[in-house]
Amino acid sequence: MRGAVLHGPGDVRVEDRADPRIVQPTDAIIRVTAACVCGSDLWPYRGIDQGDGPAPMGHEYVGVVEQTGDQVETIKVGDFVVGSFFASDNTCEICRAGYQSRCVHAELMGAIGTQAEYARIPLADGTLVATPGQPDAGLVPSLLTASDVLGTGWFGAVAAEAGPGRTVAVVGDGAVGLLGVLAARQLGAEHIAVFSRHADRQELAVEFGATDIISERGDQGVAQLKELTGGLGAHSVIEAVGTQESMMQAICSTRPGGHVGYVGVSHDVALPGEELFFSAVHLHGGPAPVRRFLPELIDLIWDRKIDPGRVFDLDLPLEEAAEGYRAMDERRAIKTLLRP
């Protein structure tokens, strides 16, 4: 089969990879209908995360089940499925508490590489959720977002306890931040301010439900947010970047007793204890337990109540994955969809 492989910084190639096969009796093989490039894929692409040797890429996916292992019971051949970027059994104590991304049997789909024609999905019954039927083509991009970027933005909003009566701020105007806006709106937030300097992203943020745009960052951004919130800061702040600056901006933007939901994968972050202590905020985040939210998100998409697929502003054949990465790296695209 064909699949995207990162050979070194800036060097993504679509090449022949071995066809996946059932390894464990709990596996399924899917034919990938659509995959995409994640903001987190840019870390190794930019050489900030160092890999050792060529690595298959991609961890977001929707597709049709081609084959199932002997112990797969609920997922059937022919099902159209969405799964999380972490495979999980969905039965262990951690999964049952809603933290499937930290399942005791968790497997990272990024190591499998879903920017490909086919993918092996471990723990298929736990990992995959079938849609109510075969989706219209127009629903595929939105269903694909549920696999990670929407699920992650949604978790950020849930972790930040966005909800009725709350003022929410979003740090980061990438696809996750933008879908954090959508999530906060769905969860009933009253005001949603997004920190953004890019006109196209501001526009999409407003479409998704943002009520205020703040174009300053750092201390000045925090000061502007405080002006909007009677000097107190937001109740809920979604952090969707993962740098020291963005984490501190999120913490400082939150009122005492408020909630920071952080979903940007941390890079070189060291949180100063004293500042954190006196901030008196709640801090929660990490790799989003997307599986917890999948049934709800699929329903919202299926019923056309949300249209998160709008974050894809570049739609390419898999063979052009290299251009998809370049466009995101150069900020010419918010998010690239890849069609095998």
Added chain:
Amino acid sequence: MRGAVLHGPGDVRVEDRADPRIVQPTDAIIRVTAACVCGSDLWPYRGIDQGDGPAPMGHEYVGVVEQTGDQVETIKVGDFVVGSFFASDNTCEICRAGYQSRCVHAELMGAIGTQAEYARIPLADGTLVATPGQPDAGLVPSLLTASDVLGTGWFGAVAAEAGPGRTVAVVGDGAVGLLGVLAARQLGAEHIAVFSRHADRQELAVEFGATDIISERGDQGVAQLKELTGGLGAHSVIEAVGTQESMMQAICSTRPGGHVGYVGVSHDVALPGEELFFSAVHLHGGPAPVRRFLPELIDLIWDRKIDPGRVFDLDLPLEEAAEGYRAMDERRAIKTLLRP
């Protein structure tokens, strides 16, 4: 009046200080019945926190109201009162959300110094809670703990979401940690493990409700706790020290999706973002909003349902404050009560 003053590392003196007087019409003056030495007082005593010049000491107190400002309405002369180590109006939006220690008008009682015969209490109506009557002498130590050390341990347990069905771990066997054990028990926790190497503190921990004692620290302590919890870690961890080692021990002891309640005042802590991210824990803490819990804690003490005053193992006249500090510094005492 007489009061304790820190002149430099290791140099606490009880000396004449100016009698306090009403400054704001919302102030009250109390005659201090009992005060005590806080673990956090040891930071400046040890020279780790540097002060500039002599500083009055103490922020925990119970006493009898001697005088009230013109705008004090609910607190009356003659009331026996308990107050938090932060003065707060208890009416602002932050107070109403339960974060009185970060009240928009918060004042730190430590700057006033309650290890003294009298103390000025700002925002008396918001800060002070009157007991149902004049307490028996035997209740005074327990009521005094509500002012900070019990309220702080309690907040740690609440922030860690200790409750029925939960396994709680407590990092730190000082007075706050021990009262964190008591709080977790009151809140209904199923198992309570405390990290402790000191026989006297282990004994008190068991009396307060600890079910397991772990005498290892760091990675080995975490490993022992994991053994007790099916490899998963505790649901709820109370951090009551404030160092890098104790914070990391707390985070690593918590299962994914679990809660760390951290109440040890942070000193030279820098939390590594990546480790925190993948831990997937909830982190909440800071200066305890003791005022939130005072009515409930006073009731529990008044009705003799809890006996947190047991943490005082040294009871001295105020004039012997220097010995009280020395004994805690040298770990000869868990906590020192001072009687003006």
